[in-house]
Amino acid sequence: xxxHLILVLFLLGIAGVLKKDNLVKKIxxxxxxxxxxxxxxxxxxxxxxxxxxxLLSGVTSIVDPIPQALMLTDIVIxxxxxxxxxxxxxxxxxxxKTLSLRRIEEVSKSEHD
Amino acid sequence: xxxxxxxxxxxxKLTPYILLLGLYLISFGHLSPGGGFQGGAVLATGVIQLxxxxxxxxxxxxxxxxxxxxxxxxxxxLFLLIGTIGMFAGLSFLGNFLxxxxxxxxxxAGFIFFLNLVIGLKVxxxxxxxxxxxxxxx
Amino acid sequence: xxxxxxxxxxxxxxxALAVVLVxxxxxxxxxPADLKNHLYYHGSEQTGSINLVSAIYLSYRAFDTLGxxxxxxxxxxxxxxxLGDRE
Numbered sequence: 385x386x387x388h389l390i391l392v393l394f395l396l397g398i399a400g401v402l403k404k405d406n407l408v409k410k411i412x413x414x415x416x417x418x419x420x421x422x423x424x425x426x427x428x429x430x431x432x433x434x435x436x437x438x439l440l441s442g443v444t445s446i447v448d449p450i451p452q453a454l455m456l457t458d459i460v461i462x463x464x465x466x467x468x469x470x471x472x473x474x475x476x477x478x479x480x481k482t483l484s485l486r487r488i489e490e491v492s493k494s495e496h497d
Numbered sequence: 498x499x500x501x502x503x504x505x506x507x508x509x510k511l512t513p514y515i516l517l518l519g520l521y522l523i524s525f526g527h528l529s530p531g532g533g534f535q536g537g538a539v540l541a542t543g544v545i546q547l548x549x550x551x552x553x554x555x556x557x558x559x560x561x562x563x564x565x566x567x568x569x570x571x572x573x574x575l576f577l578l579i580g581t582i583g584m585f586a587g588l589s590f591l592g593n594f595l596x597x598x599x600x601x602x603x604x605x606a607g608f609i610f611f612l613n614l615v616i617g618l619k620v621x622x623x624x625x626x627x628x629x630x631x632x633x634x635x
Numbered sequence: 636x637x638x639x640x641x642x643x644x645x646x647x648x649x650x651a652l653a654v655v656l657v658x659x660x661x662x663x664x665x666x667p668a669d670l671k672n673h674l675y676y677h678g679s680e681q682t683g684s685i686n687l688v689s690a691i692y693l694s695y696r697a698f699d700t701l702g703x704x705x706x707x708x709x710x711x712x713x714x715x716x717x718l719g720d721r722e
Contacts, residue, residue: 387662394656395649402645431665437687438530439679446687448671453691456534457703460620464710467627471714474631527684533693569711573704580701590698609684609693616700623707627714 386427393420407473407483411466418462425451425458508550515543523617524610533613537620544625553632565626572619579608579615 397420400413429451437449473483480488523536548556584590674687682690692700 391656395653399645399649428665432668432671439685439687446675448666449674449687449691450670453688456692457699460534460703461706463624464706467710468713470631471717475717527686527689529686532689569708573708576701576704607683609682609689612693619704620707623711626711630714630718
């Protein structure tokens with residue numbers, strides 16, 4: 385049940401990147417896509433136990449710690465991709481004065497003719 | 498972009514404690530939940546909320562951008578240096594060459610403590626550098 | 636393409652992806668437990684840290700963390716280059 389909800393988030397992220405017209409909303413949908421995959425891996429690792437993987441005294445059945453350690457790098461990758469995308473959107477706004485992708489296409493097509 | 502007086506004063510009083518919390522999360526990385534990446538994000542939060550409340554110009558006077566650059570590149574080379582020292586001590590690249598003590602105290606995990614410090618400073622400096630670059634106006 | 640055609644194409648793609656993902660993914664059982672048992676019994680005496688996640692990404696897989704620091708450096712350089720000179 386929870387796995388299917390995470391798949392719904394993944395599909396919402398894909399639909400958002402394709403359909404939205406505002407550039408900042410596209411970046412938000414890209415971030416949702418990245419985060420949903422991180423959640424899927426950590427969720428699948430948490431199915432085989434129920435305690436935090438820190439070996440204090442009295443801890444018997446721990447959650448799988450390997451997907452959590454691998455997803456730390458993925459979170460930093462999400463930060464870096466979002467930062468570069470926001471920098472590019474800021475440069476585009478400075479030269480076209482609008483954030484709507486359809487208007488940017490119209491302006492650049494009329495510049496070419 | 499200077500906010501009202503209340504936001505300005507509260508953020509100025511709160512920043513040293515946020516930076517202290519970040520350093521605590523980094524240094525206790527092998528004993529409790531936390532570590533390099535998490536503590537580095539908290540350090541960057543301390544710098545960014547000061548820039549949001551007081552203005553980017555004053556924050557750049559307090560934390561010069563040149564020092565962030567220096568910390569970031571020095572962190573990368575320190576990581577490589579720690580790895581190469583492990584190679585000289587007889588183990589592989591990035592092998593653990595400091596003694597492993599009793600688990601549960603701070604000086605007990607070999608070189609994990611120093612790697613946590615390097616990564617925490619590097620991630621904190623990197624994220625706050627990106628945000629201070631983006632937040633400038635004009 | 637008109638707006639209605641673009642909306643229909645997106646909906647078709649998302650529906651096709653949904654059918655493929657739900658029918659081939661097995662979301663009720665996690666990864667096999669051999670590696671988790673090995674880490675539980677030998678992780679604390681091989682690395683000395685009781686936080687198993689830190690022991691993984693700083694001692695068993697420290698090379699991936701080195702690559703991640705390179706990513707961080709490249710992202711800062713890329714952002715500073717595109718934004719122009721800010722002394």
